[in-house]
Amino acid sequence: MNLEVQLPRGLRLQNPIIAASGTFGFGPEYASFVDIGALGAVSVKGVSPEPWPGNPPPRVWETPLGLLNSIGLQNHGVEVFCHQDLPFLRDTGTKVIVNIIGHTVEEYQRVAERLNAEKGVDALEVNISCPNIKEGGMSFGQEPDQAFAVVQAVRRVTDLPMMVKLSPNVTYPTVIAQAVEAAGADMISAINTVMGLAIDVKRRRPALGGITGGLSGPAVKPVALRIVYEVAQAVDIPIIGMGGINSALDVVEFLMAGAQAVMVGTVTFQYPNRMQEIIEALPAVLRSLQLNSLSETVGLALPGRVPLPPASEDAYE
Amino acid sequence: MNLEVQLPRGLRLQNPIIAASGTFGFGPEYASFVDIGALGAVSVKGVSPEPWPGNPPPRVWETPLGLLNSIGLQNHGVEVFCHQDLPFLRDTGTKVIVNIIGHTVEEYQRVAERLNAEKGVDALEVNISCPNIKEGGMSFGQEPDQAFAVVQAVRRVTDLPMMVKLSPNVTYPTVIAQAVEAAGADMISAINTVMGLAIDVKRRRPALGGITGGLSGPAVKPVALRIVYEVAQAVDIPIIGMGGINSALDVVEFLMAGAQAVMVGTVTFQYPNRMQEIIEALPAVLRSLQLNSLSETVGLALPGRVPLPPASEDAYE
Amino acid sequence: MVNKEVGGLAEMVRGRVVKRHEPAPGHVELWIHSPVLAKAIPGQFVHVATGGMLRRPISFSRLDHSAGTAAILFQIVGDGTRWLASVQEGVELDLMGPLGRGFAMPDPRHPWCLVGGGVGIPPLLAAATAWTPFLNEPPTVVLGARESALLLLEEEFRALGAAVEVTTDDGSQGQRGTVVGPLAHWLAKHPTGQVYACGPTPMLGAVARASQGQSNVWLALEQRMGCGVGACLACVVLANGQNGPVYRRVCTDGPVFAAEELIFE
Amino acid sequence: MVNKEVGGLAEMVRGRVVKRHEPAPGHVELWIHSPVLAKAIPGQFVHVATGGMLRRPISFSRLDHSAGTAAILFQIVGDGTRWLASVQEGVELDLMGPLGRGFAMPDPRHPWCLVGGGVGIPPLLAAATAWTPFLNEPPTVVLGARESALLLLEEEFRALGAAVEVTTDDGSQGQRGTVVGPLAHWLAKHPTGQVYACGPTPMLGAVARASQGQSNVWLALEQRMGCGVGACLACVVLANGQNGPVYRRVCTDGPVFAAEELIFE
Ligand SMILES: Cc1cc2nc3c(=O)[nH]c(=O)nc-3n(C[C@H](O)[C@H](O)[C@H](O)COP(=O)(O)OP(=O)(O)OC[C@H]3O[C@@H](n4cnc5c(N)ncnc54)[C@H](O)[C@@H]3O)c2cc1C
Ligand SMILES: Cc1cc2nc3c(=O)[nH]c(=O)nc-3n(C[C@H](O)[C@H](O)[C@H](O)COP(=O)(O)OP(=O)(O)OC[C@H]3O[C@@H](n4cnc5c(N)ncnc54)[C@H](O)[C@@H]3O)c2cc1C
Numbered sequence A, B: 001m002n003l004e005v006q007l008p009r010g011l012r013l014q015n016p017i018i019a020a021s022g023t024f025g026f027g028p029e030y031a032s033f034v035d036i037g038a039l040g041a042v043s044v045k046g047v048s049p050e051p052w053p054g055n056p057p058p059r060v061w062e063t064p065l066g067l068l069n070s071i072g073l074q075n076h077g078v079e080v081f082c083h084q085d086l087p088f089l090r091d092t093g094t095k096v097i098v099n100i101i102g103h104t105v106e107e108y109q110r111v112a113e114r115l116n117a118e119k120g121v122d123a124l125e126v127n128i129s130c131p132n133i134k135e136g137g138m139s140f141g142q143e144p145d146q147a148f149a150v151v152q153a154v155r156r157v158t159d160l161p162m163m164v165k166l167s168p169n170v171t172y173p174t175v176i177a178q179a180v181e182a183a184g185a186d187m188i189s190a191i192n193t194v195m196g197l198a199i200d201v202k203r204r205r206p207a208l209g210g211i212t213g214g215l216s217g218p219a220v221k222p223v224a225l226r227i228v229y230e231v232a233q234a235v236d237i238p239i240i241g242m243g244g245i246n247s248a249l250d251v252v253e254f255l256m257a258g259a260q261a262v263m264v265g266t267v268t269f270q271y272p273n274r275m276q277e278i279i280e281a282l283p284a285v286l287r288s289l290q291l292n293s294l295s296e297t298v299g300l301a302l303p304g305r306v307p308l309p310p311a312s313e314d315a316y317e
Numbered sequence C, D: 001m002v003n004k005e006v007g008g009l010a011e012m013v014r015g016r017v018v019k020r021h022e023p024a025p026g027h028v029e030l031w032i033h034s035p036v037l038a039k040a041i042p043g044q045f046v047h048v049a050t051g052g053m054l055r056r057p058i059s060f061s062r063l064d065h066s067a068g069t070a071a072i073l074f075q076i077v078g079d080g081t082r083w084l085a086s087v088q089e090g091v092e093l094d095l096m097g098p099l100g101r102g103f104a105m106p107d108p109r110h111p112w113c114l115v116g117g118g119v120g121i122p123p124l125l126a127a128a129t130a131w132t133p134f135l136n137e138p139p140t141v142v143l144g145a146r147e148s149a150l151l152l153l154e155e156e157f158r159a160l161g162a163a164v165e166v167t168t169d170d171g172s173q174g175q176r177g178t179v180v181g182p183l184a185h186w187l188a189k190h191p192t193g194q195v196y197a198c199g200p201t202p203m204l205g206a207v208a209r210a211s212q213g214q215s216n217v218w219l220a221l222e223q224r225m226g227c228g229v230g231a232c233l234a235c236v237v238l239a240n241g242q243n244g245p246v247y248r249r250v251c252t253d254g255p256v257f258a259a260e261e262l263i264f265e
């Protein structure tokens, strides 16, 4: 089965499985465990114009089938990224998506502009979950006008395929989605982590050094599917879905909910190999559901697209 | 250990464990499985002025350590509730919290007023997650001004202790919390379910008859704790915490995050007895953490309240 | 007509598996020692903890008062039944039951017919076993299955003296087709006949249509459940209410309903 | 001084447990057959799948090239180690490793001292076993534990010819108090001494303070980990960077750091 995915501005993936930002480092870290060239793409950890220090530890904490993290977007900045990591990634043969972050609109622009100078960047992913330091620390992704401003500013300085990553921590995700579409986003990726907290009862304080953290992993899958499903009906640009994907069946859920491709994050920590296993399993899983291509699967569960239930429903079970 | 909890307007619970609305029916259903008189209180399924039909089935779907439901607030209306269910509950000796719902501000008022006529109602829980039919179906709990309006209207017609139940599906839960405090709420209960969706890949459509549903169970515990922790710092009224509680240790997490009492929901379906087990286990669990009362536990993890780490941290482990 | 049959009082029960059998590929029957469950009425169910967030409802296939055992026969369709299928003799299960309203015993003056499809067959065996001694004649039994290998409990029904007709989707045994053919035939010959059916919802819809106008047609329904005791309102089916359609609970208003109570889409 | 030691190339490994032992209450040691892991450098660790969302990092207590086995010794503190403790001989584990930078071998011209507290002791045994044959004299070993019953591997160190000093919190064996007393004493006598310490973070902070100014002090740290391979930036500790404090990764920059690299609060 042909697993290729054709996305805007000529971005073509050999398959729909992308390593999610922040869970696959800047490229080389997983090289001895994963055949990176076999992945649809890699989205690198968020990259800012200057190095960011990140949050105090502990930075991860397990919750029921979920993971809380408060890495605080530690990274060594776009310069080091371009010299140290990008050449490696370019040579793997996979598509490289650079997740960009900033504390102000200008910082986002600066990273995007710097990447124009580099070969081997296939797309940008604008992570709008960063605290907007000018607006008192609320994230850019939580207010439509701020999301619009960031995306429009980045659009002005880049011709690369650009996806914008939605925060689930908003009342109306579709409103943010429409704002970033209007600002020139080519694609939407969703979702980033869900805000959460755990208490370390022995130490009588929040478990994470950064107090609150972002929840990921299987626990958030229903939240992610809900947002993908709603956003798919609200915008006309492709969606890259993610949140709790563990298996090829999970991927099918996201495709049916309207995603064209998916990202896989937290499960990689436990099973570095899982992305490859999913790529290998996907054709058989689709066929077992009487589906013969990716494209006919995308959006199958959206309103107005529901086909008759498969005949087997009438059989005895 | 004395587990009593003293709440506003003279509402006193014998212990902090309350059956969560919608998971314990209208009272009699669990009578052969649970010693209802041993519970801190029971919050009944949402009650509206007239009967509501609810959503088409399937109405529940399991997700990774979570449960999606779309019951659609089916209930037989406040009249039937008062005649059929309330007398039973009154006789159990537990405190009775009536969860009230409406499609308009007037409907909320109508239920609250009707309950004024009844003995045996110890408190109201205003569920503001209902679709506001006048405002196009968005829930009352998602906009501060609408939340304010409902709560103020109910406050005008009742002198009962009144808690308001927050939706987690908002950008700024603290803003809603402050609005309902300003409108006269005596307490806040948090959280209601998190919006989610699952796909039934075999039937190629959303799994639930109501399409989207509310996520509950252990998966949402970090989300609930985050909101309790933030709201506890934003308002001066007591908080009843809930979301994914399965054990006495979970209860301690909520207490340390700032809740005075908790509600237990989804786990009851699997283990009807779990609330009683928690009540029995709580004193020993608190003592094992060198805590000698409920009151010293409440809010222990809030900023500025962190005591020195217990001495045992320095010991070899 | 409304099902007014009420079952034994439900309890939390720990029951040890005393026998395990695989009657067909992917199907397992477990005999559980539990005097409380053994007193169930055919058509009632037990809510089994299998490790997921929710318990799993399963009907009784056999109820033996004197031995104090109840059996459940189920198909492996997902995680819960997979776990349950892995349970070996000697293991203690965490159970709630008996739950729901079972079948009301037939009127001995009229003939009776049991119609079962797939894993809808087991509760009918419990019914046939309980009632045959008290009735004038053994039942007519119509059994349906996808294929011959998946046909359940045929021998047990024959041992009770029942007249058994078999249908399979692929014609590998008995008549090719569904249970509705033989049922319609039987109904035509027995206008006062009493029908007890259990199986997939589309089959029950077909049974309801085939028996329209008849008043003694009882259907045992399935629906995804939460609590199993009437508290959560998850397990509803569309039924005729006094003022139009209403949702009724399979766990406590059913699982057995009169066909005329229900609305099939 | 920065730890430049690099370990063997890490792989995904399935390793069978060939021996299981309980050296103290609540502690288990597992010998795993895996030629890949057996080539690890003392101080490196293995990332063990135990069913949770994250793997569990555990250091090697023994490394036997010729037998192709590596051992891990751990305390039961939560779900992951509880599961691991339940593993019996013959079971195959899902492992990633060897990971991290291990200890650099001591300079044979100077004396060396191993300082271990609690479950920080095991990796020091791997080091002592690997190095003693190549060095002029066996190490001085300072072991700390909460109480006598929880003291790990003392006999194994003595069997290597080490001079072992024991401290316990409650004085139930050896000197009452922490490892810092004997260490300070040893450092005073051996100004060019090389120290290798592993244990709870507060103990390592105390070791760092006691050895301030000394340059050959190596600490093996613990921190909650995600990936174990440097990708997620979860496992950081505060360290001295070129322009002030920076966060460095325990999994790939460590777990072994020079004491002078680190900032203890
Ligand atoms: C009153 C009643 C009696 C039943 N009796 C039998 C029986 O005797 N033999 C038998 O094999 N099966 C019976 N079923 C169906 C049985 O409950 C399901 O096959 C079982 O719950 C599937 O669980 P799972 O974890 O293996 O599957 P999954 O599909 O993984 O289950 C996921 C969820 O869906 C629910 N579910 C899945 N299928 C059904 C279904 N058909 N009906 C209701 N809920 C479902 C499960 O309970 C669970 O909550 C009965 C159902 C009901 C309501
Ligand atoms: C490099 C390294 C080497 C280690 N070597 C050993 C060893 O040889 N023997 C031994 O007994 N222990 C060792 N530990 C500690 C061991 O990793 C934890 O005790 C273990 O992960 C606890 O898992 P759990 O599920 O039982 O506990 P839980 O507390 O339930 O674990 C919850 C989470 O916290 C993490 N965690 C808990 N305690 C620690 C800790 N002290 N350090 C790091 N993460 C922790 C777990 O990995 C998990 O992600 C080492 C830790 C590191 C980082």
Ligand SMILES: Cc1cc2nc3c(=O)[nH]c(=O)nc-3n(C[C@H](O)[C@H](O)[C@H](O)COP(=O)(O)O)c2cc1C
Pocket: A020, A021, A022, A023, A044, A045, A046, A067, A069, A071, A073, A099, A127, A165, A191, A192, A193, A215, A216, A217, A218, A220, A242, A243, A244, A245, A263, A264, A265, A266, A267, D226, D232
């Ligand atoms: C440790 C960690 C770090 C992350 N860092 C980033 C990041 O830098 N930029 C970003 O856009 N998303 C980041 N994410 C979010 C993931 O890319 C993804 O959106 C989320 O984890 C949900 O997918 P999952 O459940 O498959 O992990 C991070 C997630 C984790 C767990």
Ligand SMILES: Cc1cc2nc3c(=O)[nH]c(=O)nc-3n(C[C@H](O)[C@H](O)[C@H](O)COP(=O)(O)O)c2cc1C
Pocket: B020, B021, B022, B023, B044, B045, B046, B067, B069, B071, B073, B099, B127, B165, B191, B192, B193, B215, B216, B217, B218, B220, B242, B243, B244, B245, B263, B264, B265, B266, B267, C226, C232
């Ligand atoms: C099946 C079901 C029905 C519910 N119905 C209501 C309701 O009527 N009113 C309400 O305020 N909350 C309702 N809730 C939400 C619960 O009261 C509770 O807020 C939520 O389930 C989180 O707690 P838990 O994780 O312990 O279940 C319902 C939850 C479930 C699972």
Ligand code: FES
Pocket: C224, C225, C226, C227, C228, C229, C230, C231, C232, C233, C234, C235, C236, C249, C250, C251, C252
């Ligand atoms: S399963 Fe809860 S009402 Fe039927």
Ligand code: FES
Pocket: D224, D225, D226, D227, D228, D229, D230, D231, D232, D233, D234, D235, D236, D249, D250, D251, D252
């Ligand atoms: S555990 Fe991921 S960087 Fe160390």
